[in-house]
Amino acid sequence: xxxxxxxxxxxxxxxxxxxxxxxxxxxxxxxxxxxxxxxxxxxxxxxxxxxxxxxxxxxxxxxxxxxxxxxxxxxxxxxxxxxxxxxxxxxxxxxxxxxxxxxxxxxxxxxxxxxxxxxxxxxxxxxxxxxxxxxxxxxxxxxxxxxxxxxxxxxxxxxxxxxxxxxxxxxxxxxxxxxxxxxxxxxxxxxxxxxxxxxxxxxxxxxxxxxxxxxxxxxxxxxxxxxxxxxxxxxxxxxxxxxxxxxxxxxxxxxxxxxxxxxxxxxxxxxxxxxxxxxxxxxxxxxxxxxxxxxxxxxxxxxxxxxxxxxxxxxxxxxxxxxxxxxxxxxxxxxxxxxxxxx
Numbered sequence: 001x002x003x004x005x006x007x008x009x010x011x012x013x014x015x016x017x018x019x020x021x022x023x024x025x026x027x028x029x030x031x032x033x034x035x036x037x038x039x040x041x042x043x044x045x046x047x048x049x050x051x052x053x054x055x056x057x058x059x060x061x062x063x064x065x066x067x068x069x070x071x072x073x074x075x076x077x078x079x080x081x082x083x084x085x086x087x088x089x090x091x092x093x094x095x096x097x098x099x100x101x102x103x104x105x106x107x108x109x110x111x112x113x114x115x116x117x118x119x120x121x122x123x124x125x126x127x128x129x130x131x132x133x134x135x136x137x138x139x140x141x142x143x144x145x146x147x148x149x150x151x152x153x154x155x156x157x158x159x160x161x162x163x164x165x166x167x168x169x170x171x172x173x174x175x176x177x178x179x180x181x182x183x184x185x186x187x188x189x190x191x192x193x194x195x196x197x198x199x200x201x202x203x204x205x206x207x208x209x210x211x212x213x214x215x216x217x218x219x220x221x222x223x224x225x226x227x228x229x230x231x232x233x234x235x236x237x238x239x240x241x242x243x244x245x246x247x248x249x250x251x252x253x254x255x256x257x258x259x260x261x262x263x264x265x266x267x268x269x270x271x272x273x274x275x276x277x278x279x280x281x282x283x284x285x286x287x288x289x290x291x292x293x294x295x296x297x298x299x300x301x302x303x304x305x306x307x308x309x310x311x312x313x314x315x316x317x318x319x320x321x322x323x324x325x326x327x328x329x330x331x332x333x334x335x336x337x338x339x340x341x342x343x
Contacts, residue, residue: 009169009170010096010165010166010168010170011096011170011174012095012096013093013094013095013096013174014093014094014095014096014099014174014175014176014181014186014189015092015093015094015174015175015176016082016086016092016093016094016176016178016179016180016181017092017175017176017177017178017179018083018086018087018092018179019179019273019276019277020177020272020273020276021271021272021273022273026087027087029087030084030087030088033080033083033084033087033280033284034084034088036284036288037076037080037081037084037284039288040072040073040076040284040287040288040291041073041076041077043287043288043291043292043295044069044070044072044073044076044287044290044291045073046291046305046308047065047066047069047291047294047295047301048066048069048070048073050301050304050305050308051063051065051066051069052066054300054304056300057300057301060123060134060135060138060143061120061123061124061127063140063143064116064119064120064123064143064146065120065294067116067147067150068113068116068117068120068249068290069290069291071109071112071113071116072113072286072287072290073287074105074109075106075109075110075113075283075286075287076283076284076287078102078105078106078109078180078283079102079106079179079180079280079283079284080283080284082094082102082179082180083179083180083280086179094181099176099181099186100162100165100166100181101162102180102181103161103162103165103181103182103183103186104158104159104161104162106180106181106182106283107154107158107161107183107204108154108155108157108158109154110209110257110282110283111150111153111154111157111158111204111208111209112150112151112154113253113286114208114209114212114213114253115146115149115150115153115154115212116150117212117216117246117249117250117253117254118212118215118216119146119150120246120249121215121216121219121220121246121250122219123138124219124223124242124243124246125219125222125223126138127242128223128226128227128239128242128243129222129223129226153208157204157208161183161200164196164197165186165187165190165197168190168192168194169190169191169192170189170190170191171189171190171191173189174189175189176189177272177276178276178279179276179279179280180279182279183197183201184197184198184201184264205261209254209257213254216250220243220247223240223243224240226239227239227240241297244293244297245293245294245297245298248289248290248293249286249289249290249293249294252285252286252289252290252293253282253285253286256278256281256282256285257282259278259282260275260278260279260281260282263275263278
């Protein structure tokens with residue numbers, strides 16, 4: 001049933017409140033989130049560049065990492081610039097079409113990231129449990145199809161959402177109590193029965209992220225069984241060490257997602273700014289953590305990063321030396337001319 005104050009139309013603009021209750025801390029939060037965002041972008045761009053130019057990294061594990069880093073970059077850019085606009089400049093207005101587009105991209109990229117984490121768990125399972133057939137199983141064709149399936153699943157699920165919301169009647173209020181256009185935050189403004197949206201959100205959370213997480217856990221059960229069958233302790237440690245980066249990436253994504261979902265569904269007395277901060281953490285943490293984890297744990301990436309910075313340093317030093325020599329030659333030339341004039 002529609003409420004009496006329903007307008008029947010989606011507003012042309014929405015107002016994103018940001019993080020209600022923490023307005024006095026906006027400056028500090030803006031500084032913190034800006035540093036996190038800029039660092040995430042630099043890290044992921046560098047990681048993509050390294051994987052692209054280094055042919056020794058053209059292996060299944062790094063192809064999946066390339067996809068994951070691309071998704072992290074897109075996910076971060078879907079939400080953070082608008083949030084920083086609110087925190088720095090009080091730009092709270094967002095057009096309805098832009099809001100629905102942002103909603104589509106946020107949830108689509110989150111589903112894609114979950115699918116990529118599952119694919120990377122399968123990659124580790126094959127590498128440890130069936131190493132002799134690793135390159136035969138995970139061919140470029142298989143990897144490309146996994147990427148297409150991850151994108152297709154997310155797009156198929158999320159395409160219906162903006163069109164469905166656009167048809168619903170909205171109340172006269174257009175204020176979204178969030179820092180971005182999160183699905184349920186927008187649905188709260190609808191003056192109609194939102195059972196479909198509630199069930200849809202729950203189904204996606206449980207049967208997409210939930211199923212992915214179950215399959216990841218099953219993969220690691222099989223991996224652990226294979227690792228503990230290895231003869232030497234050193235071999236067991238080395239085999240499981242190859243999974244450490246993926247485990248960190250998985251935890252940085254799923255822990256905030258689960259916390260955010262639990263707090264939203266059951267934490268009725270939790271302040272709204274806690275809900276919003278948790279929602280921001282699960283979108284901003286993986287793009288920041290993943291490149292660091294894989295950079296620290298992967299020797300090829302560490303070496304390449306070191307070489308990039310060393311080349312930059314050497315080039316800078318050479319430029320300085322060249323400039324110094326040029327200035328010295330110029331000074332010598334002018335001194336010679338001055339001496340001629342004095343004579």
